[in-house]
Every structure is written in structure tokens, then in C-alpha cells.
Amino acid sequence: MLAQNLFLKINSWVFTLLIILPILVIFYTAIGETTDVFSHLMSTVIGTYTLNTVLLVTGTVFLSLIMGIPSAWLMANYSIFGDRWLQWALVLPLAMPGYIVGYIYTDWFDYAGPIQLFLRYVSGWTSVAQYWCPDLRTLPGACFVLALVLHPYVYLLARAAFMEQNLTLTQSARLLGCSPMQSFFRISLPLARPAIAVGASLVAMEALGDFGTVRYFAVSTLTTAVYDTWLEYSNLNAAAKISAIMLLVIFFLISSERYSRHKQELFCQHACADKVTKVHLRGRYKLFATVWCWSLFIIAFIGPFGQLLIYTKDYYFSSSIDNFFQCSLNSLYVSSVAAVIALAIALLVNFYQRFSVTALRNVPARLASLGYAVPGTILAIGVLIALTSADHLMNSIAKETGWDKPGLLFSGSMFALLTAFVVRFSAIAIGSVESSLAKVSPSLDMAARTMGCSMRSMIKRVQLPLIRRGCLIAILLVFIESMKELNATLLLRPFNYETLATYVFNYASDEQLEYGALPAVLLILVGLIPLIMINRSLEQSHL
Structure with a gap:
């Protein structure tokens, strides 16, 4: 049990510090020359x-x-x-x-x-x-x-x-x-x-x-x-x-x-x-x-x-359907990966908050939620600075050891875009999982412990089945928000990599939105899903 608590604690703090790192890097760079x-x-x-x-x-x-x-x-x-x-x-x-x-x-x-x-x-x-x-x-x-x-x-x-x-x-x-x-x-x-x-x-x-x-x-x-x-x-x-x-x-x-x-x-x-x-x-x-x-x-x-x-x-027949499908696949891939990573971080910090007895157990969840308040353009700058420094460090190590330089391994790849999505939208997943976990009675935890369940077994057999709906909502919301994100995507996407959001924006900037109307309709339809869910939740809470 102590080893599992230590695992939750270390991983929660590590991922939290990584999430707030782009924000800290912005202020550190700003006070420079x-x-x-x-x-x-x-x-x-x-x-x-x-x-x-x-x-x-x-x-x-x-x-x-x-x-x-x-x-x-x-x-x-x-x-x-x-x-x-x-x-x-x-x-x-x-x-x-x-x-x-x-x-x-x-x-x-x-x-x-x-x-x-x-x-x-x-x-x-x-x-x-x-x-x-x-x-x-x-x-x-x-x-x-x-x-x-x-x-x-x-x-x-x-x-x-x-x-x-x-x-x-x-x-x-x-x-x-x-x-x-x-x-x-x-x-x-x-x-x-x-x-x-x-x-x-x-x-x-x-x-x-x-x-x-x-x-x-x-x-x-x-x-x-x-x-x-x-x-x-x-x-x-x-x-x-x-x-x-x-x-x-x-x-x-x-x-x-x-x-x-x-x-x-x-x-x-x-x-x-x-x-x-x-x-x-x-x-x-x-x-x-x-x-x-x-x-x-x-x-x-x-x-x-x-x-x-x-x-x-x-x-419709004048639009580039091939480009539309490729952009849809790009958006689907990057949004899905970001949603899964954000859910994993949300589970880590929320389970640490639930099972830990230290006074600082709430801090990782609160700090990891700061990214949502940061506009995408600003967050992209923080991610760029942090990942560019990591690239320079990797290339310096490769040069000293005689290995081939990896180049822009972090800042020039999909890793940068995924990092921005996870930093910005982890707050949504954390909030969704936290609200579901709060409805699980602590007596269930105590009952599982009296029956000899370890923390891992309790999470797997008791907690996760009960918060399954909250996890699904978290993945869905992060996926949809990542699909629509424009600001960070414009700055961090790899060369010749288009998502639905950038595809539509490029047509609008060129005064040719008519040719990007189909992906625009798809973006809007995807965005309607969380709004309907929010409204249904509001209605149910006042029945």
C-alpha cells in the first residue's frame, strides 16, 4: 500500500510540474534580457x-x-x-x-x-x-x-x-x-x-x-x-x-x-x-x-x-475532398491521443487526492488545472520555449557523445502539439473525473480495505467501474476541444500538417470559406455535443 501511494504521489507531482512548466517558462524568459x-x-x-x-x-x-x-x-x-x-x-x-x-x-x-x-x-x-x-x-x-x-x-x-x-x-x-x-x-x-x-x-x-x-x-x-x-x-x-x-x-x-x-x-x-x-x-x-x-x-x-x-x-463538388479527409484524420489522431493522455493524468491526480492523507494532496489537481485559463497562443509560446530548450540539450548531448543529432525532436514534431493540448485541456478531464469520484462513498473504500483489497485492486474493481461515465465524458470533452483548438495549432503544428480548424481558418483568411464549408459544418456539429450534454445536466439538476 505504501509503495502504491508513493507511485501515485511521485507521478502526480511529476505530471503536474510538467503541465505548469510552459507557464513558468514564459515568466522566466520574460524577466530575461x-x-x-x-x-x-x-x-x-x-x-x-x-x-x-x-x-x-x-x-x-x-x-x-x-x-x-x-x-x-x-x-x-x-x-x-x-x-x-x-x-x-x-x-x-x-x-x-x-x-x-x-x-x-x-x-x-x-x-x-x-x-x-x-x-x-x-x-x-x-x-x-x-x-x-x-x-x-x-x-x-x-x-x-x-x-x-x-x-x-x-x-x-x-x-x-x-x-x-x-x-x-x-x-x-x-x-x-x-x-x-x-x-x-x-x-x-x-x-x-x-x-x-x-x-x-x-x-x-x-x-x-x-x-x-x-x-x-x-x-x-x-x-x-x-x-x-x-x-x-x-x-x-x-x-x-x-x-x-x-x-x-x-x-x-x-x-x-x-x-x-x-x-x-x-x-x-x-x-x-x-x-x-x-x-x-x-x-x-x-x-x-x-x-x-x-x-x-x-x-x-x-x-x-x-x-x-x-x-x-x-x-461540395468544387471542394478538395481528399484534403478534407486527410485533415479529418489528422484531427482525429491528435485529439484522440491528447484525450487519452489527459484522462490518464486526471486519474492520477484525482486518485492521489482521494487516497493521500497529506495536507498538499489537493495541490496537484489545482495546479494541473491552470492551463485552461491560458490562451492557446500564449501557451504555444511557453511550449515552444520549453521544448526548444529540450531540443538544444538533446543535440548538445548527442554532439558530446558523438551520436547523430536528433534535430528538432520535440519542438518540430507532433509532440509539441500534443503537449499543448494536454496542458490546456487536462483541466476538463480533471474536473469531470473529480465530480464523478466525489459521488463514490468513502465507505466503499473502507469496505474494500477490510476485505483485503490492495489500492491497485480497489481502483480496478471498485473506483473505475463507478466513475466510468465520468471518464467517458472527460475523454469526449477533451477530444472535442482539441478538435476545435486553433490558436496553439497554428503555431505548433508540423510543416504541411493541417487539422480541421486550420483548414477552415485558411479558407476563411483567403476569403474562400465556401470551399471549406464542409469541414466547418463538421466542426460545429462536433462542438454541439458538449453543449447538449451541459444543458441536459443543467435540466436534470433542477428537476
Whole structure:
């Protein structure tokens, strides 16, 4: 038993340190000597990039709150037309990559697009000087597109918070003469503020780390600065310094969100809560609520996804099917391997956390989950620096011993991409396994020990069968997230290696998304799986 405990302890700490190594390497490299490239960037464009980043994050969060909170309140408390469908349909925009939505909307609003053609046809206008149409290839346009695909974070968490609130509180407010709007602003919204703050922080971190959308809209942010510094200047030191600045901003956002509610306590959420009965709206209120929710769903998901289906039908025979299948196989391979490795790490750290009696038993699981908060572009820089150093060390050893130099054994192969996926998405597997393992009663462990089971036998015969569903969910979620990952893949993929995400992005960047519509549809369909699972879990928790 002691030997098996030692095995769990050593392996848990080793894999945890390897996972956080890219993050530590970024800060270590950033405090090194400042290069001329970074000094030049600081004196010329970093100020503009920082301002654009702040405006992008602020605008995206603001629009996401406007889109997400009203729809969450309506779905949690009121009965409108099609609400049973809408309550999960409003989550689907999360499956849409921002750069795909951006491409479609700029195509629609272009001078030769259907919207301006319709305006000119109806009004008889002949020149663009006679009317105004919004230009989406701007910073506000990028905020709008990102808010369309990210506002479900706010919607999901706010809706769950509204559904958990004690119904007697709002009923008491109504008896005291408050209107529904007053009870919302005075009671429901303040009680839901922690959940809304978490949703807003998720939106902020996703917007901060977004690359595909801002790249397509030609909006220069700190994320594009990291990408360009490496690819155009081949300067990892400058890229690491910019990445460290972004990491500090991310940690500040997370710390601010937690500190803002560290003294807030909620009591009696369910103890005296009745079964929620939705209010049936009538008249103009019902019309407004129905139009708002369905319009949001159509604008954010149905419209762009329907356009992709039209592209797929019209350009199917013009697309390169061979390349599509090869990219699908590449994505399938790298995502499957990453999912299996992430699950193995999740099992290690969670079993160590369960069976260890030391005060630090929770630390590996918490540290190994840090990678998910790091944007893919920044994480790719940390992985590159760490693996490049390992390659130099291997080649130096080979030179000293007279062996053949292995070359870029780590940083120039699939190993780099797998490392980034495992570091970034192990948190998902750890959380899924941890939630399943928490439901297994400790009395089962004690019963197995009294029957003479070793730790290995207990894990194999008791724990693993009981957490099988959580393990399957962990593999599925990591697999899907790896399939969709773009930022890290663009920087770390081997030469001439394309995944579905990079394949679609390349077509969108070349203004030819029509030829990449089929893999884009596949990416979206794959991304719908975890969203449906999350919504079903939310529904079951409130039955």
C-alpha cells in the first residue's frame, strides 16, 4: 500500500510540474534580457495593441451581458412560444467559431452582399453615398461577432442562478408593491451577480485570447502581437514578454472576480423554495420576449449555420475532398491521443487526492488545472520555449557523445502539439473525473480495505467501474476541444500538417470559406455535443 501511494504521489507531482512548466517558462524568459525587437514594439505599437485589447474585451463583455442576461431571465421565469426548445437552443452559438461567423456577416453586409443589394433594390439607391450600412471589419464589428458566439457563457450561468433563487423572495417583493422589473433589479439581479461575474470573466478571457476573429477583422491585439512576433520576427523572448503581460492580465481578471464576491454569502436557496412555475406572458410583453429570444438564436446560430449549409451544397463538388479527409484524420489522431493522455493524468491526480492523507494532496489537481485559463497562443509560446530548450540539450548531448543529432525532436514534431493540448485541456478531464469520484462513498473504500483489497485492486474493481461515465465524458470533452483548438495549432503544428480548424481558418483568411464549408459544418456539429450534454445536466439538476 505504501509503495502504491508513493507511485501515485511521485507521478502526480511529476505530471503536474510538467503541465505548469510552459507557464513558468514564459515568466522566466520574460524577466530575461530585453531584446531590441521588444523595445521597438514597446516604443511603437504595444500601446495601440493594448488599447485595442482593452476595448475588445470591454465591448465584448458589455454586449454579452446585454444579450445573455435578459434571455436567461426570460427562460428561467417566463413561458413564451417555444421556450422548451429555446432554453437549450440559446446555448448553441458557443459551437460556432468566431471567425466563421465574422466571415459570413461581413459577406452579408458587404457592398455586393444580400443586405445592401436588398436595400438598393427596395429604395432605388444607386450609390453607397446615398445610405449608411455598418462596416463590420472594425473593432466594434469584432466585439459584436465575439459577443454573438460568447454570450451563452453569461446565459448559461445566469439562467442557472435565476432558477436556483428562492421563489418566495420575488413573491414577497411583489406583495410589497414592486413591479416585475423592480424585483428583477433589486432582488434577482444582485443575487445572480456572482454567476454573472463568472460568465463575464469567461467571456473576457475568451475575447482576450481570441486570434481567429481579430485576425480576420484585421484588429491588432496583444494576441496577434504574440503570433506576429514569433512568426515574423522569430523572437521568442519578445513573444514571451508579451505573453507574460497577458497572463498577468488574465490572473488579475480571475482574482478581481473572486475578490469582488469574497464576502458575499447566499443562504436558503433551496430550503424553502417551491417548484418554479413559469409566468405566462401576454400581449406586447409576450411579443417582445418571443421576438428577443428567437431573434438572438437566429442571428447567432441559425443564420450563420444555414449559410454554411448553403455553401456546402453549392460548393461540395468544387471542394478538395481528399484534403478534407486527410485533415479529418489528422484531427482525429491528435485529439484522440491528447484525450487519452489527459484522462490518464486526471486519474492520477484525482486518485492521489482521494487516497493521500497529506495536507498538499489537493495541490496537484489545482495546479494541473491552470492551463485552461491560458490562451492557446500564449501557451504555444511557453511550449515552444520549453521544448526548444529540450531540443538544444538533446543535440548538445548527442554532439558530446558523438551520436547523430536528433534535430528538432520535440519542438518540430507532433509532440509539441500534443503537449499543448494536454496542458490546456487536462483541466476538463480533471474536473469531470473529480465530480464523478466525489459521488463514490468513502465507505466503499473502507469496505474494500477490510476485505483485503490492495489500492491497485480497489481502483480496478471498485473506483473505475463507478466513475466510468465520468471518464467517458472527460475523454469526449477533451477530444472535442482539441478538435476545435486553433490558436496553439497554428503555431505548433508540423510543416504541411493541417487539422480541421486550420483548414477552415485558411479558407476563411483567403476569403474562400465556401470551399471549406464542409469541414466547418463538421466542426460545429462536433462542438454541439458538449453543449447538449451541459444543458441536459443543467435540466436534470433542477428537476
